[in-house]
Amino acid sequence: MSPEEFRRAGHEVVDWIADYLAGVGEYPVLPRVQPGEIASRLPAHAPECGEPMERILDDFRQIVVPGMTHWNHPRFFAYFGITGSGPGILGEMLSAALNVNGMLWRTSPSATELEQVALGWLREWIGLPADFFGIIYDTASVSTLHAIAAARERADPSARRKGATPGLTLYTSEQSHSSVEKGAIALGIGQDYVRHVPVNERFEMRVDALQELVEADVAAGRKPFCVVATAGTTSTTSVDPIPEIADIAEKYGMWLHVDAAYGGPAAIAPEFRDTLRGAERADSLVTNPHKWMLTPVDVSAFYTRHPQILRRAFSLVAEYLETPDQAVNLMDYGVQLGRRFRALKLWFVMRYFGRERIAAIIREHCEFARRLAASLEQDGRFEICAPVRFSVVCFRLKGSEERNRALLDAINASGLAFLSHTVLNGVYVLRMAIGNARTTWQDIEKVRDFIFAWADAQ
Amino acid sequence: MSPEEFRRAGHEVVDWIADYLAGVGEYPVLPRVQPGEIASRLPAHAPECGEPMERILDDFRQIVVPGMTHWNHPRFFAYFGITGSGPGILGEMLSAALNVNGMLWRTSPSATELEQVALGWLREWIGLPADFFGIIYDTASVSTLHAIAAARERADPSARRKGATPGLTLYTSEQSHSSVEKGAIALGIGQDYVRHVPVNERFEMRVDALQELVEADVAAGRKPFCVVATAGTTSTTSVDPIPEIADIAEKYGMWLHVDAAYGGPAAIAPEFRDTLRGAERADSLVTNPHKWMLTPVDVSAFYTRHPQILRRAFSLVAEYLETPDQAVNLMDYGVQLGRRFRALKLWFVMRYFGRERIAAIIREHCEFARRLAASLEQDGRFEICAPVRFSVVCFRLKGSEERNRALLDAINASGLAFLSHTVLNGVYVLRMAIGNARTTWQDIEKVRDFIFAWADAQ
Numbered sequence A, B: 001m002s003p004e005e006f007r008r009a010g011h012e013v014v015d016w017i018a019d020y021l022a023g024v025g026e027y028p029v030l031p032r033v034q035p036g037e038i039a040s041r042l043p044a045h046a047p048e049c050g051e052p053m054e055r056i057l058d059d060f061r062q063i064v065v066p067g068m069t070h071w072n073h074p075r076f077f078a079y080f081g082i083t084g085s086g087p088g089i090l091g092e093m094l095s096a097a098l099n100v101n102g103m104l105w106r107t108s109p110s111a112t113e114l115e116q117v118a119l120g121w122l123r124e125w126i127g128l129p130a131d132f133f134g135i136i137y138d139t140a141s142v143s144t145l146h147a148i149a150a151a152r153e154r155a156d157p158s159a160r161r162k163g164a165t166p167g168l169t170l171y172t173s174e175q176s177h178s179s180v181e182k183g184a185i186a187l188g189i190g191q192d193y194v195r196h197v198p199v200n201e202r203f204e205m206r207v208d209a210l211q212e213l214v215e216a217d218v219a220a221g222r223k224p225f226c227v228v229a230t231a232g233t234t235s236t237t238s239v240d241p242i243p244e245i246a247d248i249a250e251k252y253g254m255w256l257h258v259d260a261a262y263g264g265p266a267a268i269a270p271e272f273r274d275t276l277r278g279a280e281r282a283d284s285l286v287t288n289p290h291k292w293m294l295t296p297v298d299v300s301a302f303y304t305r306h307p308q309i310l311r312r313a314f315s316l317v318a319e320y321l322e323t324p325d326q327a328v329n330l331m332d333y334g335v336q337l338g339r340r341f342r343a344l345k346l347w348f349v350m351r352y353f354g355r356e357r358i359a360a361i362i363r364e365h366c367e368f369a370r371r372l373a374a375s376l377e378q379d380g381r382f383e384i385c386a387p388v389r390f391s392v393v394c395f396r397l398k399g400s401e402e403r404n405r406a407l408l409d410a411i412n413a414s415g416l417a418f419l420s421h422t423v424l425n426g427v428y429v430l431r432m433a434i435g436n437a438r439t440t441w442q443d444i445e446k447v448r449d450f451i452f453a454w455a456d457a458q
Helices: A003-026 A037-041 A053-067 A086-098 A109-126 A140-155 A178-186 A207-219 A242-252 A264-268 A270-276 A307-314 A343-379 A401-414 A441-457 B003-026 B037-041 B053-067 B086-098 B109-126 B140-155 B178-186 B207-219 B242-252 B264-268 B270-276 B307-314 B343-379 B401-414 B441-457
Strands: A133-137 A168-173 A194-197 A223-230 A255-259 A284-287 A300-304 A382-384 A392-397 A418-424 A427-433 B133-137 B168-173 B194-197 B223-230 B255-259 B284-287 B300-304 B382-384 B392-397 B418-424 B427-433
Touching (some): A003 A053, A003 B003, A037 A053, A053 B086, A086 B086, A109 A133, A109 A343, A109 B037, A109 B053, A133 A140, A133 A307, A140 A178, A140 A255, A140 A300, A168 A178, A207 A242, A264 A284, A264 A343, A300 A307, A343 A441, A392 A401, A401 A418, B003 B053, B037 B053, B086 B343, B109 B133, B109 B264, B109 B300, B109 B343, B133 B140, B133 B307, B140 B168, B140 B223, B140 B300, B140 B307, B168 B207, B194 B207, B207 B223, B223 B242, B242 B255, B264 B270, B264 B343, B270 B343, B300 B307, B343 B392, B343 B441, B401 B418, B401 B427
Parallel strands (some): A168 A223, A223 A255, B168 B223, B223 B255, B255 B284
Antiparallel strands (some): A133 A300, A382 A392, B382 B392, B392 B427, B418 B427
């Protein structure tokens, strides 16, 4: 494709994106398609000869877009709401154009150094000390896998050569993200050595239970090596008591990893600074700018106070990757050799919005959540099933699970909004997760009024 | 950022990209910066209040771009040359704008189904049978990690619960990519259980040596569980004898994974179809469209004939991710929960260029490599250090390592081109890897003439 052809098609695509972002609220949030329907509309075989870009973009608009779930929609309230902001999209456009692999400093000095700078900025915003080294991975799942691998490297340096030693035991709460257990499975730790520590009535890890489990494992000859605390759990956004967990981690020589994938950015706002209280004592921490920080997927920020241990766990430099440079080569700190230039979009977003504006958006989302919860509670037919710590409201209609399932199906089938569910203490619960910068209070009222009307009609 | 502000800035960025792609050959390939120089030019702290996009784009042009290594440059010949083609960039722009997480079918039906369709197309192009299930990961390192994890799941289904069992042993050639060993380290297999099988004079795995190593391990009570063959090794692009390796894999019940990250796309051209001869008997295979298939990083295509084993190794569905849909949820097949919409750019590229054009580009690169090798050989002062199977030429000036290091430094310091090196049979060797679609024969002549002139001046 010639630069001039790219220029023409590029302008067309930018116009489509601008129109899409302006009108995304008009789409049904969930598409009205059945499994297999999109695939059946696409040619089964690739073309032998090339096709004009115009025809490809037509198919994008007419076949692909109608099968999209609109994560940009102001009434996307499932899982965690996210925002692909304009500056983030511009950053991705330039990253795609530059198309570097930042595996070595030499293969893209700017990508390596901008990553360090942008993660230094973010570290200051969330209040971590300067001795935390930052690196970008693709997802929190991969960040947490690296944390557990570094923990293993510290606890059992022979694992790198001799393989995993059975008995290394990991602790995380019942409410932690599935990626913790998945990481332990992948690394060869094994599910039998993952302890799901019970939580209190606020869904926070019970430190007394942690202590008991650790003691029991030590007594049985197992080796506690890692504890993963969560700042903003997926179901309820509860925050584990990090300082008390840090005490136990220190006492037993365990690596403390803090999963702040969702909750970390809240600490940018001074009134939520306590979200990461105690995290300065953690060995590692992950937070995802692609969740609540307006940056398009994927970008996960990983910090550790022990980069040399992380490096020891993963460095393996083939001759063809040796360079004469005295510089950090980020490929040494992870499983992945290939590294997109992900820092650029994050740097664009942090500069364009600044700390105050990002804090204001987070603050507003939390305020919306509190108002929604109050409004549901006041109605009398609903119960709020978990404390509203940040921007997620867990609620249910008093009554049967079937009724709540029917309510969720009705919301999602309406096209008006997309919510998801969870189960708390064995009870089926709806989640309304506010996290898109385009969401207004009117969007939330629309959903609330739909819920009230549905309940009225029962 | 309002849609109208995005539109204005987006048009400006598209124009910059078009100009950049038109003029990328004018830049020095490697930037003239020292470690720390770019970081020192950037503000040490993030702004409290937002900044105008214009100022951010100015800093991008004036600070970031001068520190870039230009992977788009027609004379980028290091590692493996790659191409971020126009249609691929357009696809990335739209993916960034849609900003979906395709973890579940429901969270983006089009992303899930387009991924299956595009990987089906690619599977046909490279001649794999229809029983290979395809999934996109970010990098070949992660694809290979998943292959080894699936191999472990088949050989030792208890590993998921009880952790890795010492003794599972993996085989790969001395010339295989470092990601194979890194994957084994991460998974808790351990380096002591990775056998680096010797190669023949063509740098291909010696099947007799493989057989001997396997026998010795069996005799010692270890359990051979996986063999990784390479179609296109990183140093020399050699291709292991896959059919013979498949015989041994079957005999001993080992999982056969084929690393065709670089070499796979060659099979799109009929005359290189034999690159993947025998791969239809593999249990899994990886090939990277972001290398030789004109698609921007990152997109790695992973295929397996045993998706149910891969799923068993990784599926872990938290309640909050349960959905009522009867559909493939791609998050079940990997470590990563978050999944960018990577298939879109691949689908754009395959449609825009078609099979014939992509095959023609690959064919031309291989032809360039053969002509370059012939020309160097004819000169008399150089030796070609490995067979030129595809588009990479390994060569050296007859004489000392110091002389060859000095030559490489001179090329890379000139700004004219970027080459890298490797070591073959203990000898330091330069690599010229052709893989950018903008590269012409004149670009290669320029580098060759620089090399001749440098040798003349010695």
